[in-house]
Amino acid sequence: MIEFQNVAYSYGGGELLSEITLRLSPGSFHFLTGPSGAGKSTFLKLCYGELHPTAGRVTLEDRDLRAMSRDDVAQMRRRIGVVHQDCQFLDHLPLVENVALPLTAAGQPVSPEDLFDLLSWVGLKSLADHLPPSLSGGERQRAALARAVVMSPDVILADEPTGNLDWEMSLRLLTLLVELNKMGKTILIATHDLNLIRSAKSQVPARVLRISNRRLQLAGSDL
Ligand SMILES: Nc1ncnc2c1ncn2[C@@H]1O[C@H](COP(=O)(O)OP(=O)(O)O)[C@@H](O)[C@H]1O
Numbered sequence: 001m002i003e004f005q006n007v008a009y010s011y012g013g014g015e016l017l018s019e020i021t022l023r024l025s026p027g028s029f030h031f032l033t034g035p036s037g038a039g040k041s042t043f044l045k046l047c048y049g050e051l052h053p054t055a056g057r058v059t060l061e062d063r064d065l066r067a068m069s070r071d072d073v074a075q076m077r078r079r080i081g082v083v084h085q086d087c088q089f090l091d092h093l094p095l096v097e098n099v100a101l102p103l104t105a106a107g108q109p110v111s112p113e114d115l116f117d118l119l120s121w122v123g124l125k126s127l128a129d130h131l132p133p134s135l136s137g138g139e140r141q142r143a144a145l146a147r148a149v150v151m152s153p154d155v156i157l158a159d160e161p162t163g164n165l166d167w168e169m170s171l172r173l174l175t176l177l178v179e180l181n182k183m184g185k186t187i188l189i190a191t192h193d194l195n196l197i198r199s200a201k202s203q204v205p206a207r208v209l210r211i212s213n214r215r216l217q218l219a220g221s222d223l
């Protein structure tokens with residue numbers, strides 16, 4: 001559904017990403033890897049229209065993200081859940097309200113029951129009333145995942161979601177992402193954690209994309 005057609009991106013200097021052509025088909029599970037500074041976060045931003053390519057185009061269901069109206073962009077963003085690298089919360093609002101924010105911001109009804117189910121799923125139900133600053137790194141990441149899926153998006157993009165987590169917590173987060181994929185959601189995870197990728201590959205048919213020399217390559221089965 002998300003498609004890159006000969007995409008390039010530059011922040012103003014030389015090209016950071018070049019000649020990228022890719023289709024993220026519905027229900028697929030992809031990892032995006034590559035050294036720090038290779039352009040993984042930039043690639044994710046191109047996927048959800050935070051950035052527009054400097055050449056080529058990115059489409060969502062054959063519609064050019066750049067050509068969308070403001071309303072269409074808002075609509076599109078609801079279909080793509082993003083777990084940002086530095087998950088930010090509104091520190092004065094309890095966890096449950098932070099998770100519900102995408103719904104309230106979109107003026108959609110909030111079902112407390114569904115919210116608590118979602119918090120249970122990520123193992124945070126008992127912390128629903130807690131304020132974000134009191135949460136651990138792993139709890140924050142799981143809260144960010146809950147917030148990313150609260151609108152029932154078709155696609156989930158996660159930027160180094162296990163970057164600051166210990167191995168046990170990384171696996172726990174991965175399990176949640178695998179479960180979402182088994183429910184039919186398209187998953188793209190930027191990470192340089194090869195152990196995480198290996199662990200996922202034993203659970204789902206995940207493909208590994210690597211940014212190398214500005215190009216996107218499909219990594220072999222050597223991982
Ligand atoms: N807003 C920006 N303006 C200029 N350069 C940027 C900006 N954001 C990122 N970069 C640069 O682009 C390169 C790729 O960054 P990024 O996509 O964050 O890589 P990664 O996520 O793989 O570590 C880095 O060299 C970074 O410094």
Ligand SMILES: [Mg+2]
Nearest residue numbers: 040041085159
């Ligand atoms: Mg990054």
